[in-house]
Amino acid sequence: MTELNIDANQLLNTICEKLQSRPIMQKDPKMVGIRTGGAWVAQKLHEQLNMESPLGILDISFYRDDFSKTGLNPTVKPSDIPWEIDDQHIILVDDVLFTGRTVRAALNEIFDFGRPASVTLVTLIDRKGCRELPFQVNVTGMEIECHKTIKVSGPDPLLVSLVEHSEEQA
Amino acid sequence: MSPRLSAPNPQLNELGKIKHFLTLEGLKNHHLTEILDTAESFINPNTNEIKKVPILRGKTIMNLFFEPSTRTRTTFEIAENRLSADVASLDIATSATKKGESLLDTLWNLQAMQADMFVIRHAESGAAHFFAQHVAPHVHVLNAGDGQHAHPTQAMLDMFTIRKHKGDVFDLKVAIVGDVLHSRVVRSQIQALSILEAREIRVIGPKTLMPTHPEAMGVHYYDNIEAGLDDVDVIIMVRLQNERMSSALIPSEKEFFKLYGLTEKRLALAKPDAIVMHPGPINRGVEIESAVADGPQSVILQQVTYGIAVRMAVMAIIMSNAAQLAQHKSEQASLELEIDSELESKLDVTQKPTRSEEA
Amino acid sequence: MRLAINNARVIDPTQNLDEITNLYMSRGRIAGIGSEAPEGFNADQEMDATGKWILPGLIDLQARLGEPGNNYAGSIASETKAAVAGGITSVCCPPDTAPVNDSQAVTELIQRRARQAATAFVMPIGALTQGLEGERLSGMFSLKQAGCVALSQANQPIQNAMTMKNALEYAVGQDLVVMLRCEDQQLKNKGVAHSGPVSSRLGLPANPVSSETSALARDLILVEEAGIRAHFSQLSTARAIEMIADAKKRGLPVTCDVAIHQLHLSEMDVLGFNSLFHVSPPLRSMQDKQALQMGLKNGTIDAVVSDHIPLEKDDKLLPFGESKAGISGLETLLPLLLKLVNEYGLDLMTAVRSVTQGPAKVLGLNIGHLEVGSSADFCIIDPEAAWTLESENMVSEGKNSPFIGWEFIGQVEQTYFQGRPVYRNNQI
Numbered sequence: 001m002t003e004l005n006i007d008a009n010q011l012l013n014t015i016c017e018k019l020q021s022r023p024i025m026q027k028d029p030k031m032v033g034i035r036t037g038g039a040w041v042a043q044k045l046h047e048q049l050n051m052e053s054p055l056g057i058l059d060i061s062f063y064r065d066d067f068s069k070t071g072l073n074p075t076v077k078p079s080d081i082p083w084e085i086d087d088q089h090i091i092l093v094d095d096v097l098f099t100g101r102t103v104r105a106a107l108n109e110i111f112d113f114g115r116p117a118s119v120t121l122v123t124l125i126d127r128k129g130c131r132e133l134p135f136q137v138n139v140t141g142m143e144i145e146c147h148k149t150i151k152v153s154g155p156d157p158l159l160v161s162l163v164e165h166s167e168e169q170a
Numbered sequence: 171m172s173p174r175l176s177a178p179n180p181q182l183n184e185l186g187k188i189k190h191f192l193t194l195e196g197l198k199n200h201h202l203t204e205i206l207d208t209a210e211s212f213i214n215p216n217t218n219e220i221k222k223v224p225i226l227r228g229k230t231i232m233n234l235f236f237e238p239s240t241r242t243r244t245t246f247e248i249a250e251n252r253l254s255a256d257v258a259s260l261d262i263a264t265s266a267t268k269k270g271e272s273l274l275d276t277l278w279n280l281q282a283m284q285a286d287m288f289v290i291r292h293a294e295s296g297a298a299h300f301f302a303q304h305v306a307p308h309v310h311v312l313n314a315g316d317g318q319h320a321h322p323t324q325a326m327l328d329m330f331t332i333r334k335h336k337g338d339v340f341d342l343k344v345a346i347v348g349d350v351l352h353s354r355v356v357r358s359q360i361q362a363l364s365i366l367e368a369r370e371i372r373v374i375g376p377k378t379l380m381p382t383h384p385e386a387m388g389v390h391y392y393d394n395i396e397a398g399l400d401d402v403d404v405i406i407m408v409r410l411q412n413e414r415m416s417s418a419l420i421p422s423e424k425e426f427f428k429l430y431g432l433t434e435k436r437l438a439l440a441k442p443d444a445i446v447m448h449p450g451p452i453n454r455g456v457e458i459e460s461a462v463a464d465g466p467q468s469v470i471l472q473q474v475t476y477g478i479a480v481r482m483a484v485m486a487i488i489m490s491n492a493a494q495l496a497q498h499k500s501e502q503a504s505l506e507l508e509i510d511s512e513l514e515s516k517l518d519v520t521q522k523p524t525r526s527e528e529a
Numbered sequence: 530m531r532l533a534i535n536n537a538r539v540i541d542p543t544q545n546l547d548e549i550t551n552l553y554m555s556r557g558r559i560a561g562i563g564s565e566a567p568e569g570f571n572a573d574q575e576m577d578a579t580g581k582w583i584l585p586g587l588i589d590l591q592a593r594l595g596e597p598g599n600n601y602a603g604s605i606a607s608e609t610k611a612a613v614a615g616g617i618t619s620v621c622c623p624p625d626t627a628p629v630n631d632s633q634a635v636t637e638l639i640q641r642r643a644r645q646a647a648t649a650f651v652m653p654i655g656a657l658t659q660g661l662e663g664e665r666l667s668g669m670f671s672l673k674q675a676g677c678v679a680l681s682q683a684n685q686p687i688q689n690a691m692t693m694k695n696a697l698e699y700a701v702g703q704d705l706v707v708m709l710r711c712e713d714q715q716l717k718n719k720g721v722a723h724s725g726p727v728s729s730r731l732g733l734p735a736n737p738v739s740s741e742t743s744a745l746a747r748d749l750i751l752v753e754e755a756g757i758r759a760h761f762s763q764l765s766t767a768r769a770i771e772m773i774a775d776a777k778k779r780g781l782p783v784t785c786d787v788a789i790h791q792l793h794l795s796e797m798d799v800l801g802f803n804s805l806f807h808v809s810p811p812l813r814s815m816q817d818k819q820a821l822q823m824g825l826k827n828g829t830i831d832a833v834v835s836d837h838i839p840l841e842k843d844d845k846l847l848p849f850g851e852s853k854a855g856i857s858g859l860e861t862l863l864p865l866l867l868k869l870v871n872e873y874g875l876d877l878m879t880a881v882r883s884v885t886q887g888p889a890k891v892l893g894l895n896i897g898h899l900e901v902g903s904s905a906d907f908c909i910i911d912p913e914a915a916w917t918l919e920s921e922n923m924v925s926e927g928k929n930s931p932f933i934g935w936e937f938i939g940q941v942e943q944t945y946f947q948g949r950p951v952y953r954n955n956q957i
Contacts, residue, residue, distance in 0.1 A: 061211075062223035069497050071490030074204075076211045078221070112222065180801075195730075274846055294848035295732045296802030304846075317850065318732030357732055382735060386726030 003151075004162040011124050011141030011160065012041075016048050018139045019091070024120055025049075029089040032056040032081065034106050037095030040154035041124050045093060056081040058092075063105035085114030095152045095160075097123040097140070100133035124160065125150050180302055185498060187491040190302040190311040191484050193320040194361040202365055206330055208483035209476065212252075220479055225486055226255035229286045233259040234277075235314070236292040242314055245474075246289050249481035258283075274304055281306055287485065288312070295319035295354075310488050318354050324449055325358035327480040329366060331473050332404055335445050339366035345398050345440075346372065346389075347430055348408030348457055349379040355449050356408055357387070364388050374398035375430055378419040395430050399439045407432055407448040407457045423456045432458045437467065445469050530573055530948065531555045533566060537578035537909070541585055542882035543889070543898035552583055554905045557948030561901055578909060584881055586618025586649075586906030586946065588888040588897045590708070590786055591762060592837035592859055594620065594651065595926065597638060598627025602839040603926030605639065608859065609648035611925035613944040613952040615860040616908035617835075617884075618649050619896055624656035625683035631656035631667040636675035648951050650906070652678040652892070654708060657696045663687040666696055669703045678892050681708035681762070684809060688714055690747060697755035706891060708760045709748055711769070712810065716740035721850045723811045727796040734850060736811050738766045745769050749776050752783065760891050761785040763836055765810035767820030774829045784891045785829070787821050788836035789865045790856055790931075794818070798931070804845045804852035805931035808836075825883060826875060832887040835862040839927025857927035861918065863910075865932070867939040905948040914940040 019025060030053050033042025039057050046055045061076035092106060103121060110116060122139045130146040144150070149163040179196035183189040188201060212220050231250045235243050243259060250257045262276070271279075280288070287310040290298055295317030302311040315321040332339050344363055350356045350373045363371050371389045373380060384391045392398030399405065410426060420426055432446065446458070446468045454460050462468060534552045539562055541547075546562070553560040553570055561567035592612065595603030603611075612620050622639065624630035630639065636653045643651035655672030657680045659665045669680060680700055686709065687693040700707050720736025722728040728735040745761065749772065752759040764770060764785050773785045790808065795818045798806045806812060824830040838855025845852050866884065869875040889897035899907060917936050920928040944952035 059211075062225050067225050067490070068493050071492075071494040071497075072208065072225075072486055074207075076208075078211055078214045080214065080216060082216070108224070112224075272843055272846070273848075273851075292848065294850045295734075296850065297848040299802045300804075300848040316848075318734075320732070354732055357730070381729035382724050382737075383726040383729040386729055 004164065006142070006160040006162055008124070008158045008160045012044050012048060012158075014141045015045060015122060015124070015139055019045075019049065019122065022120070022139070024089055024091070024118070027089045027117075028053070029091050029120070030056060030083060031091045031093060032058050032106075032110070034092070034094045034102060035059045035077070037152045037154070038093050038123075040152070040158055041095050042093035043155060044158060045122070054082045056083070058106055058109060060102060060105040060109055063109045065101060065105065079109065081113055085110060085116050087115070087117050090116045090119045091122055092119050093122045095123065096125045096127060096150050097121070097135070097137045098127045098130050100131050100135035103135045104133055124152070180299065183491060183495050185491075185495055187494070188488055189491060190298075191322055191488060192298045192302055192311065192313045194322050194325060194358050194365060195320075197365060199365055199367070202326070202329065202362060205326055205480065205483050205487060206333055208487055209326075209330055209479040212479045212482050213475075218475060220252055220475075220482070222252045222254060224254045226250070226253035226489055228256075229489060230256045230258070230284050231287045231289060231485070232280055232283075232285045233257070233289045233314075234262055234280070234291070235260065236262045236290070236297070237315065239291060239315075242291065245477050246314060246481055249478045249485065250289075252478065253482055253485060255485075277301060277304060281309055285309060287488065289314050291315045293317055308492070310492065312484065312488070315354055318352055318357070320358045321354040322358045323477075323481050323484055324355045325362045326484065327473060327477045328355075328359055328406065328447060328449065329362045330476045330480050331447060331469055332445070334472070334476070335469055336403060339363060339368050341367070341369045342403040343370045343401060344368050344372070344404040344406065345374055345402045346406045346408060347374045347395065347398070347432065349410055350375060350384075350408065351379050351381050352411070353408055356406075359406065360387055360389055372398050372402070376420055376426075395436060396439060399436055402440045403444055405432065405437070405440060405444060405446050407446065407452070409449070409451065410453060410456055423453070427456055431456065432462050434459065434461050434465070437462055437465075443467075447473065449473070531560075531571060532574045532576065532948075533570075533572035534576045534578050534583065534909070537581050537583045539583045539899065540877070540881050541899045542878055542886040543585075544900060546899075547878060552899070552907070554945070554948055557905055559899050559901055559903050559905050562899060567901075580911070580913065581942065582910040582912055583899075584616065584908050584910060585885045585898050586613075586908055586944065587616050587863060587884040588619040588621075588832075588892075589617045589835050589837070589859065589862060589884070590621045590760075590832055590888045590891065591623060591788075591834040592617075592620045593625070593839065594622045594639075595839055596626065596642065597635065600625065600627050601927070602841045605642040605651065606646040606648070607924070607926045608837070608839060609643065609646050609651065610952070611837075611839075611857075611859040611923070612649045613908075613946060614924040614941065614954075615835075616863045616910065616941040616944055617859060618906035618908070618944065618946045619652060620649055621652045621654050621678065621892075623654050623681055623683040625661060625685070629656050629659075629661050630654070630677075631659050631661070631672070633668070633671045633675040636672060636677055640676055647946075647949075649946055650896070652676075654679045654681050655705075656680070657682050657700065657707065658687065658692070661685045663689060663692060666699055669700055669705065673703050673705055677705065678894065679706045679708050679760070682710065684710055684712075686710050686712050686714075686744060690751070693748070694751050694755070697751055697757050697759075701755055701757045706758045706760050706893065708762050709752075710762050711741050711744035711748055711764070713740045713744040716743060721807060721811065721854075722799050723796045723813045723817075725796050725814050727799055731800070731802070733799070738768060738813070738817075741766050741810060742768045742772065745772055749781070749783070753781055758782045758893075759784075760831075763788045763791075763810060763834065764830075765791050765813050765817060765821070767817045770820050770824040770829055774824075777829070784831040786832040786834050786888070786891070787825070787830055789833050789858065789862050790836070791818065792821055792825065792833070792869060793865055794931070799849075802849045803931065804847060804849050805856070805929060807845075807849055807852050807854050808856055809854040822869070822873060822875070825869075826879060828879075830883070832891055833862070833866060833883040834888075835859050837925075837927075838929075839925050840929045842928070845929050855929065856931065857923070857925045857929045859925055860923060861930065861932050863908075863941065864918075864937040864939060867912075868937060871938055906946050908944040908952075909942045910939060911942045912939045914938070914942075916940050
């Protein structure tokens with residue numbers, strides 16, 4: 001097993017560039033980060049993009065689909081969305097897109113708040129080929145193969161490292 | 171402190187986590203803290219709102235109120251709906267048991283309708299324990315008040331209120347004033363305060379409204395309210411019910427107020443930042459003066475909001491513990507299966523009777 | 530039939546007997562006790578009882594036999610079978626049947642059923658007041674004529690002092706012992722548990738010591754004034770035992786008994802809300818229990834009873850306070866007594882006296898002993914047998930016993946009533 005540090009700032013810059021070229025940025029979008037990794041990433045992006053509306057934080061613990069196996073998450077805190085969801089263009093931010101279950105939970109929760117006009121998914125990393133649900137990322141910093149694991153720590157400094165396994169995990 | 175009276179605890183599952191919520195007696199600090207922390211997580215800190223969450227979707231919760239109470243039942247119904255559970259409420263006074271169906275038959279019939287949890291309020295002390303003994307293994311019982319014995323969710327919401335305003339229950343001096351003898355809420359509050367390590371718990375009121383052995387409950391009795399309120403951090407006023415006058419336990423509300431009513435003057439004897447609580451509904455001019463009930467130190471109104479979050483927390487934790495136990499058991503089972511198959515494969519190599527050996 | 534039982538340890542408090550010897554029985558009566566058979570005695574059957582004990586058939590002053598009426602489970606037939614399974618051959622049944630035993634007709638009905646069952650000697654206790662309502666006196670003379678051995682109010686003591694005084698004065702003339710439960714209903718205040726730390730903690734309605742002692746004080750005074758023989762039933766408090774001891778010292782003709790479960794259990798057993806521990810009077814404090822044990826040791830307590838109450842399963846399948854009070858106790862009276870001997874240092878003769886000579890004296894009857902010529906009512910005990918009480922093995926129709934699962938040393942092997950074997954333990 002080897003660990004490889006990835007330049008987080010590079011990824012953030014890549015994302016900001018890609019985002020700025022999108023028409024969504026002209027529509028006064030609202031950014032929401034998924035706790036905890038996504039919140040750290042969203043924090044950075046929110047600053048870098050100099051967004052006007054305050055950042056929203058989503059805690060999806062209550063929306064996970066594995067409650068009947070693992071029960072409550074002991075570190076759950078309430079979500080904090082400081083504006084109305086209805087008719088907004090949401091930029092949903094997470095650290096890694098993996099199976100897609102986290103995004104499913106996040107979307108369910110967002111829709112319990114209200115009806116957004118659109119949702120754009122932004123992640124630092126896309127673990128391609130690992131999807132268990134039909135989701136795709138709209139803007140990502142970097143794609144990696146499925147069998148590599150990502151470790152994200154934060155909020156300051158934001159560190160991303162790649163853990164390479166010598167064999168494919170079942 | 172009082173000598174510990176040990177009692178068997180049917181509330182915990184094999185992993186020591188809460189399965190039934192019947193009384194606070196026998197629970198530990200971490201059990202209570204988990205409830206308070208979880209309740210916290212349901213409340214949005216900026217808006218004080220409690221949003222609906224889907225965690226108990228597909229679960230059926232039945233409210234069995236053998237003793238009527240619109241307030242408590244409504245709070246539970248709201249909490250259950252916020253958890254997305256399917257809810258059915260039964261006012262038993264008018265239904266089957268009055269027609270002669272036995273208590274257990276009523277319970278078992280309801281259980282057959284796929285109930286996952288029963289929230290029960292009953293006039294007999296020990297009723298919740300009784301139900302918990304007779305439900306199927308996958309069904310949970312939550313005590314919404316049994317006789318004079320316990321009302322654990324109410325006590326937890328009182329602890330939540332104290333924590334909100336005082337940071338922590340640990341090391342506080344708490345005075346409880348009024349009818350302690352007949353109050354299940356107070357019994358549960360005393361247990362909660364003791365488990366969360368309050369420094370001192372005082373009960374204040376006329377001897378006729380006190381339990382015969384306060385020291386066995388771990389409290390100090392004061393018959394003089396001025397002495398009892400000296401330097402306390404929290405004052406909990408308890409409602410005086412009309413029956414107490416007619417049972418010759420106290421002469422009149424007027425006399426009670428003179429001796430034990432919380433006035434501004436008496437409140438001043440407590441610490442300057444002491445808070446005033448009351449499980450409600452309050453009798454103005456009997457337990458408490460309006461100036462105090464509406465004053466800056468009173469936190470009476472907030473107690474209601476917290477009640478929903480606390481009840482959500484208890485129900486969520488019970489179902490979460492059940493899920494984790496099931497997971498643990500299936501992991502154990504597959505582990506055993508692995509070991510068994512390993513052993514079997516070893517046996518295969520060493521010995522196997524062949525057909526030809528059978529005569 | 531002429532039976533010789535050889536080499537048994539024969540224990541008979543009335544004769545001050547505790548010896549390894551032989552017992553001879555002929556035509557339903559005791560023919561002799563000794564190393565040699567009485568003259569002219571030729572045994573048809575001989576039994577080797579080496580290592581076994583023989584006790585007089587026990588006398589239980591308070592056991593409900595299930596009929597007439599539906600207040601309790603079982604019938605005279607089933608419950609007398611349970612009695613002899615516990616080595617008990619004489620049982621007093623209280624008047625709280627349905628209808629109440631306040632008339633000749635009911636008394637005769639009970640005796641007829643008992644004769645039909647032919648298993649044990651049933652002694653009806655007649656009601657002091659009509660319907661046990663505590664207002665109008667019952668026909669005490671008629672009850673005595675019909676065969677009642679005593680008068681009582683069962684569990685419904687007379688609250689009105691004037692009525693009580695009259696009842697006692699009238700009863701004196703009948704020369705029947707009056708058995709009195711002492712309980713002031715108002716002080717009891719619907720309490721279901723002893724007023725103490727446990728009831729405080731559990732929020733169970735409390736029954737204070739004073740409900741027993743204040744009623745006892747009143748009754749002792751009225752008993753003294755009336756000059757009647759009074760027996761105080763199922764006392765539960767230390768203070769009450771003191772008051773009885775004082776009364777005896779002053780020369781009053783009073784006796785008392787306690788229920789065997791009060792000598793083993795206390796309020797601590799109520800902690801789990803298990804309705805099998807719901808009894809009346811309630812299980813009291815450890816100090817009360819110890820005072821009762823002491824009272825038995827020093828003779829203040831004259832008899833120990835089972836206070837047998839056989840109940841249907843549903844009567845106990847309710848929250849504590851709603852359940853019916855009572856223990857199905859015929860089969861555990863002797864085993865629990867022996868436990869006191871083995872584990873609490875109670876002297877064996879005292880223990881046996883409390884269920885033979887003691888109750889016989891209370892009733893003023895010539896029973897409960899093995900004197901030559903008396904009815905051959907006795908039980909054979911295996912003092913070494915180790916066994917566990919299981920509800921499947923209980924003979925009584927009532928399985929409401931908190932002692933299920935308890936281990937005992939000493940078991941009834943056989944019981945003889947009027948010279949006939951009415952019980953044999955299949956497990957030995």
